[in-house]
Amino acid sequence: MNYLPDAALFLLLVVALVAGGWAVSNREKSSLESAFLPLAAGLGAYAFAVWVVGSLWKLVPTLWILLPLPLLAFLVIAKRENLQFHARRTLAALRNLPRFDAALALYLAGVFALTFILSLAPPNAADYDSLTYHLAVPAQYLRAGKIVELPYDHHSYFPFTLEMLYTLGLAARGAVFAKLFHWLMLPLGALALLAIGKRAHSARAGLIAATLYASMPLVLVEATTAYIDLGFCAFAFLALLCFVGAPRQNRNENWLWCGAFCGFCIGTKYFGWLIFGFLGLWFLFQMLQKREFSTRKLALFALPALVLGAPWYLRNMMWTGNPVFPFAYGIFGGQGWTAQMAALYDSSQAIYGFGKSPLDAGWVFWRLAMTPLNFRQPFWPLSGELVAPPQTGIFEVAGLVLSSFPGPAVFALGLPALLGRKKPLSIVIATSLFAFLMVFWFVTSQQIRYLLPALGLLALVGGWGAAQNAPRFRVARWVGGAGLGLWLLFAPAWLVWHNRGSFGVLSGAHTPENYLRGFSGFDAMQWASNNTPPDAKFAVYGEPRTFYLHRNHFWADDGHNNLIAYATLQNGAQLALALKNLGATHVLWNTAPGQNGGVFGPPQPLMDDAIARGDLGLLYEDRRGYRIYALR
Numbered sequence: 001m002n003y004l005p006d007a008a009l010f011l012l013l014v015v016a017l018v019a020g021g022w023a024v025s026n027r028e029k030s031s032l033e034s035a036f037l038p039l040a041a042g043l044g045a046y047a048f049a050v051w052v053v054g055s056l057w058k059l060v061p062t063l064w065i066l067l068p069l070p071l072l073a074f075l076v077i078a079k080r081e082n083l084q085f086h087a088r089r090t091l092a093a094l095r096n097l098p099r100f101d102a103a104l105a106l107y108l109a110g111v112f113a114l115t116f117i118l119s120l121a122p123p124n125a126a127d128y129d130s131l132t133y134h135l136a137v138p139a140q141y142l143r144a145g146k147i148v149e150l151p152y153d154h155h156s157y158f159p160f161t162l163e164m165l166y167t168l169g170l171a172a173r174g175a176v177f178a179k180l181f182h183w184l185m186l187p188l189g190a191l192a193l194l195a196i197g198k199r200a201h202s203a204r205a206g207l208i209a210a211t212l213y214a215s216m217p218l219v220l221v222e223a224t225t226a227y228i229d230l231g232f233c234a235f236a237f238l239a240l241l242c243f244v245g246a247p248r249q250n251r252n253e254n255w256l257w258c259g260a261f262c263g264f265c266i267g268t269k270y271f272g273w274l275i276f277g278f279l280g281l282w283f284l285f286q287m288l289q290k291r292e293f294s295t296r297k298l299a300l301f302a303l304p305a306l307v308l309g310a311p312w313y314l315r316n317m318m319w320t321g322n323p324v325f326p327f328a329y330g331i332f333g334g335q336g337w338t339a340q341m342a343a344l345y346d347s348s349q350a351i352y353g354f355g356k357s358p359l360d361a362g363w364v365f366w367r368l369a370m371t372p373l374n375f376r377q378p379f380w381p382l383s384g385e386l387v388a389p390p391q392t393g394i395f396e397v398a399g400l401v402l403s404s405f406p407g408p409a410v411f412a413l414g415l416p417a418l419l420g421r422k423k424p425l426s427i428v429i430a431t432s433l434f435a436f437l438m439v440f441w442f443v444t445s446q447q448i449r450y451l452l453p454a455l456g457l458l459a460l461v462g463g464w465g466a467a468q469n470a471p472r473f474r475v476a477r478w479v480g481g482a483g484l485g486l487w488l489l490f491a492p493a494w495l496v497w498h499n500r501g502s503f504g505v506l507s508g509a510h511t512p513e514n515y516l517r518g519f520s521g522f523d524a525m526q527w528a529s530n531n532t533p534p535d536a537k538f539a540v541y542g543e544p545r546t547f548y549l550h551r552n553h554f555w556a557d558d559g560h561n562n563l564i565a566y567a568t569l570q571n572g573a574q575l576a577l578a579l580k581n582l583g584a585t586h587v588l589w590n591t592a593p594g595q596n597g598g599v600f601g602p603p604q605p606l607m608d609d610a611i612a613r614g615d616l617g618l619l620y621e622d623r624r625g626y627r628i629y630a631l632r
Contacts, residue, residue: 061171192237209463259304266309353446417465524626542590557600572610
């Protein structure tokens with residue numbers, strides 16, 4: 001197994017963090033929540049600290065990696081009685097689970113183990129956004145030695161809480177170790193749903209909710225990547241868990257926890273403001289309704305969220321003048337962006353989904369449950385269109401269709417439960433937040449992974465409904481149980497089939513280099529990394545997936561940024577001069593982006609002229625159409 005040391009070290013880290021959480025928790029708290037609440041909060045706070053220090057001073061990876069170890073060791077030794085108490089209570093609770101609940105717990109453990117193993121393959125072409133920016137930008141930070149502005153890539157202006165953990169993972173062990181931080185967000189999110197369901201009804205309700213969430217194909221796929229969506233879900237569910245527990249337990253610390261997790265939501269995705277805004281307005285409305293307004297509680301909730309979340313947006317204001325760059329260009333503008341680029345970006349987001357007509361809204365749940373993203377032909381003409389829609393959906397390839405498929409189980413259990421009248425407050429809040437996120441998703445970019453927090457909340461409602469309203473008739477229980485069982489078997493079986501190409505590298509039969517040659521740009525980037533000076537800087541055309549280019553670089557395509565005013569250039573000499581003025585010493589060009597999965601490219605006449613003049617000297621060319629030039 002190629003990455004067995006990475007797996008062992010990461011699991012050791014998780015065990016140490018869980019032990020630390022149990023050590024600092026008193027015996028009145030739930031052992032389940034004591035295991036993962038401090039862990040998640042610690043990771044979020046640590047990522048924020050890495051970003052602040054790396055921005056103001058520099059990244060010191062060795063210091064950051066070793067810093068928590070003595071503290072964890074001290075806590076475990078000094079508070080070992082708490083640790084032993086929570087460990088014994090957890091084991092006793094697991095032993096006393098009813099047979100059905102034990103089966104669900106075992107299923108969850110199996111899913112966590114399966115996705116962990118499949119995460120041990122290095123990111124390849126299927127991990128598009130990982131190679132483009134989730135991992136590529138942290139790699140650039142490490143090369144620079146600090147957090148720096150990367151004006152060539154608009155993604156680098158997004159909130160980067162998860163990416164700060166990836167930065168540490170890359171520095172410690174590399175890409176596989178970094179990926180495992182996103183895998184960890186799957187059990188954290190599932191356990192948060194379990195805890196909310198347990199508070200709302202029973203452990204069974206929570207286990208069903210967690211199982212529904214963890215069995216969604218899109219969740220399973222995301223757990224094996226270095227994306228950020230499961231991290232956002234985990235922080236959102238944890239914020240909800242603390243929010244619904246604060247009034248019941250009457251503890252101010254819960255408002256502090258809730259605010260912190262809202263801050264991590266804001267610091268992970270722009271959508272984080274939706275979570276903070278919804279919970280904040282609910283909190284304010286309830287206080288006003290009960291005439292129990294508390295400035296202290298409001299401050300405990302809002303201040304951590306703003307302290308941990310707002311600095312990312314203040315940074316964008318300083319760099320670009322737009323707090324949510326590159327979005328909302330019509331309102332804020334943004335240095336390094338243009339109205340034409342904003343329109344192109346908006347249109348690229350608008351191609352997703354099922355449409356936004358009233359008829360589309362009426363069918364959206366059926367189509368989400370039974371029809372994958374942008375795969376509307378089987379249900380035409382019930383699509384809200386007057387004519388058959390063109391087959392332009394970007395998820396029409398079978399593998400990608402299934403990986404965007406939430407599946408019917410979460411809807412079959414969740415939607416009927418939405419109609420139940422008598423709900424505990426936690427389920428009422430979850431239902432309302434689901435509806436709010438669903439409407440926002442429908443009127444904006446209908447990418448299913450943007451809907452994951454809402455789908456997790458629907459799984460929570462479904463788990464509560466299933467436990468609350470289990471069929472009284474034996475036949476109904478058997479039929480429903482069989483349907484759910486088939487779905488729960490299908491989901492991991494499909495994941496194994498989906499990742500069958502990685503079995504060789506996972507087992508050690510293939511080297512990582514041979515496995516990564518499935519990514520069209522790997523050979524060219526490996527050549528560039530091995531055969532150019534360490535201080536080389538590449539201008540890259542036609543290929544945004546630059547993680548494996550281990551040299552400083554920037555995207556030179558006009559579609560990504562306006563670093564070069566191509567319209568003013570008259571010949572190849574001026575193009576070469578413009579590239580040199582940006583510090584470029586070499587050019588990497590994917591000449592067949594449509595074939596290789598890239599995008600954009602250079603102005604062909606200018607490139608041809610620069611080559612003809614000798615301003616660009618060819619150093620490398622492969623059969624896939626990747627070329628490397630030296631600027632002369």
